[in-house]
Amino acid sequence: MNRLPGVLVRLLLLILAVLLPSAWPTGLPRPDLVILIVAAAALMRGPTTGLLVGLAGGWLLDLVPPGAEPAGASALTYAAVGLILGLTRRLAASSPVLPFIATALGSALVLGVRGITAAAGIGRVVWTELAWTWAITMVVAIIVLPALLAVERWMRERRWA
Template structure:
């Protein structure tokens, strides 16, 4: 990856994290997981190692942005595992949009299950309908955003900065 590509990916992660936290503060529901869409896009494009690193950095952003995480590093580990899983499901060559949506929906479902288990372990009630709607919203946003993010990353890597 070129430095320009890394800068674009970091900017997209920051944008996804800040936008997600900002919209969550407005109590919009169902709120898609924008950071997961960026992590999935990177993992589908570049593989499991890139997905793991992108998820780790994105999760750290969520851990550090207010309201943060109850245990520092929890989000970083969750998103790193999601990036690794999506990267393992990467297919070489052109990929159908249906595959992208299924992968994002599957990983978003797994993420919601783990978040629900963590909430139950802390004694916090879990709204299953809200979690299901969040998975649906994330998959729908992924349908549109993943091709756009991939195009932006491809274009940034083609450019040569002197």
């Protein structure tokens, strides 16, 4: 089994997810596309893949300007969420609604950590912006999450994952 194509597909998706919000209209809340990729990988492949994809996505968010403060916080947060979502893989497979619920909770956890670090004096965040970011992420998830899960299934069928 050659896993390199699957790794490259996920890496390309993560790079797009980090760069695409810069094209989002100014003044509108931006969806967290990274959590959707982490969720799809974790829900289809399990906790190890979720942790690794989350770590890679978080590092990209930490490194791409303006970056995150403190450095590495996003990587640890997304890795933890990827691990948790991966642990719910069997449960989420039992219903078409549960992957969305798991993703919503994972997104809320990521944004909650952002809010807590801002409350601790590291970075700046407005709570209403976090709520709108979560809401727009969930709206985008209605379309994007099934497509990402289909990509994960396609890679599994080709034994790339």
